[in-house]
Amino acid sequence: MRPCPLLATMWSIVLTCFLAPAQASELATPLEKNGYTRISSSTEIAGWLRALAARHPDHARVDVLGHSVQGREIAVLHLAAPRMEADKPRLKVMVTASQHGAAEPAGGEALLVVAREILEGNRKDLLEDLELIFVPNANPDGRDLDQRGNANRVNLNVDFVLLTQPENRLLRDALYNFAPDALLDSHESAVLKRQTLAKEGYLTDFDAQFEYSNNPAVPAALREYALQTFLPAINARVTAGGLPAHRYIGEITSLKQPITHGGLTLRNFRNTSGLSGTLAILVETKLDSRDDTWPTWRNMKQRVSRQILCINSFLDLTREQAEEIRAVTTAARQALPREQLTLFAGYERDRDHPTIRIPMRRIDTRELEEIEFRDHRKQVNADTLPIPTMLAVARHADLIQPVLDRHSIRYHQVEEVTRAEVVATRVKVAPDIYTRGKLLAETRKTVTLEPGSLLIDTAQPGGRVAVLLLDPRANSSLFRYPEYTSLVQPEEEFFIYRTFKGATRSQP
Numbered sequence: 342m343r344p345c346p347l348l349a350t351m352w353s354i355v356l357t358c359f360l361a362p363a364q365a366s367e368l369a370t371p372l373e374k375n376g377y378t379r380i381s382s383s384t385e386i387a388g389w390l391r392a393l394a395a396r397h398p399d400h401a402r403v404d405v406l407g408h409s410v411q412g413r414e415i416a417v418l419h420l421a422a423p424r425m426e427a428d429k430p431r432l433k434v435m436v437t438a439s440q441h442g443a444a445e446p447a448g449g450e451a452l453l454v455v456a457r458e459i460l461e462g463n464r465k466d467l468l469e470d471l472e473l474i475f476v477p478n479a480n481p482d483g484r485d486l487d488q489r490g491n492a493n494r495v496n497l498n499v500d501f502v503l504l505t506q507p508e509n510r511l512l513r514d515a516l517y518n519f520a521p522d523a524l525l526d527s528h529e530s531a532v533l534k535r536q537t538l539a540k541e542g543y544l545t546d547f548d549a550q551f552e553y554s555n556n557p558a559v560p561a562a563l564r565e566y567a568l569q570t571f572l573p574a575i576n577a578r579v580t581a582g583g584l585p586a587h588r589y590i591g592e593i594t595s596l597k598q599p600i601t602h603g604g605l606t607l608r609n610f611r612n613t614s615g616l617s618g619t620l621a622i623l624v625e626t627k628l629d630s631r632d633d634t635w636p637t638w639r640n641m642k643q644r645v646s647r648q649i650l651c652i653n654s655f656l657d658l659t660r661e662q663a664e665e666i667r668a669v670t671t672a673a674r675q676a677l678p679r680e681q682l683t684l685f686a687g688y689e690r691d692r693d694h695p696t697i698r699i700p701m702r703r704i705d706t707r708e709l710e711e712i713e714f715r716d717h718r719k720q721v722n723a724d725t726l727p728i729p730t731m732l733a734v735a736r737h738a739d740l741i742q743p744v745l746d747r748h749s750i751r752y753h754q755v756e757e758v759t760r761a762e763v764v765a766t767r768v769k770v771a772p773d774i775y776t777r778g779k780l781l782a783e784t785r786k787t788v789t790l791e792p793g794s795l796l797i798d799t800a801q802p803g804g805r806v807a808v809l810l811l812d813p814r815a816n817s818s819l820f821r822y823p824e825y826t827s828l829v830q831p832e833e834e835f836f837i838y839r840t841f842k843g844a845t846r847s848q849p
């Protein structure tokens with residue numbers, strides 16, 4: 342029997358329509374092109390983003406935030422549906438990845454796929470509700486130099502207090518300029534820690550973990566929503582997608598260490614973002630041991646797919662929760678200049694729950710074993726105060742000014758001798774971020790500010806950050822870093838004062 346030509350043609354049309362969008366037009370990522378045999382270079386990523394954006398000029402554009410220490414560009418992909426009249430508001434969502442360079446490349450590789458799925462798959466409708474900014478390669482030097490830090494070998498994710506590195510200043514600027522309602526900071530965490538845990542014979546074992554902005558100076562409504570609503574929802578969603586997810590457990594480097602929820606200070610990007618009123622979430626996915634055998638080089642294909650699931654789940658959840666998130670971030674931004682603020686946070690042993698059992702993998706047998714750790718996941722906050730109207734920096738302006746500049750905190754320099762009613766303190770602090778500082782004395786008094794002193798009005802976007810940076814009791818304070826600790830002498834009056842409304846006047 343002869344095949345019917347009409348039927349054959351119809352079939353071919355149906356097949357073409359069905360297959361064309363997925364095959365003929367797909368823009369393969371650099372990693373897909375190389376068959377998962379090595380990570381994409383920074384040049385490849387920037388080039389690919391431009392190629393993708395060029396195919397969708399109505400929905401995508403590439404901006405360059407600036408350049409790394411070695412001059413590599415930090416490119417961002419901006420995705421938004423064209424604006425219409427009487428448009429509904431869109432939630433602004435930012436995703437940053439690969440801050441730890443070549444050590445944690447999967448998040449950046451995944452963001453390319455996520456962007457392509459939105460523009461060329463069936464997910465363009467996401468842009469009806471979300472405006473997106475993707476930073477897939479936050480540390481381009483680290484990626485190309487095959488290292489975790491940037492070209493100065495600085496761990497970028499603990500540099501947001503002193504902001505010494507250009508990559509972080511660019512990221513922080515992008516945060517302030519874009520002002521996202523929600524942010525995902527994507528990381529991977531190595532199960533094999535050669536220098537530490539491996540020496541005790543174990544690997545960590547987990548698939549995905551999420552954490553929120555846990556610094557207690559982040560407005561309470563935002564912390565509450567993140568912890569009570571968003572974290573459980575994202576963990577449930579990722580788990581339902583096939584990747585068991587739970588709340589973040591800080592790096593385990595020894596079987597004898599206590600278990601916590603990890604970094605509490607402004608020095609990481611998640612807390613920096615929370616302190617600007619953004620719902621900021623950290624994700625860490627499993628970075629498999631390179632000693633094992635995997636279907637692709639270092640199990641890169643699966644590592645990227647873990648990240649794709651986490652990022653897509655985050656985007657879907659923020660879309661579903663858009664109204665709640667907008668309400669909570671709006672309230673948080675209104676609270677930033679006035680809500681009282683807590684300076685210190687630490688972890689302590691939970692009396693009601695003194696131990697926790699965590700599955701760990703033995704290196705010799707690769708068997709899972711439940712190990713009992715001390716449970717220090719109980720967060721204790723301390724040293725709460727009303728936000729002052731102004732901070733007065735009476736001495737060392739030359740040392741303080743550059744830090745304020747890097748944080749885009751505005752101040753003005755006193756031009757003539759000025760009297761101010763202030764709260765003066767004497768404080769004792771240790772050069773670390775873990776020990777609670779001691780307030781030795783606190784008095785209200787009138788001080789004389791010499792010309793050149795700095796006055797910082799806290800009613801500005803970085804006002805809350807200024808208080809944290811400049812009060813030594815805060816574990817986000819710059820005085821917790823060895824190069825600044827010696828400026829705080831317990832027997833001397835501290836040289837930065839808090840002032841209140843109408844408390845400064847020029848000397849008559």
Ligand SMILES: [Zn+2]
Nearest residue numbers: 441445528529
């Ligand atoms: Zn990381």
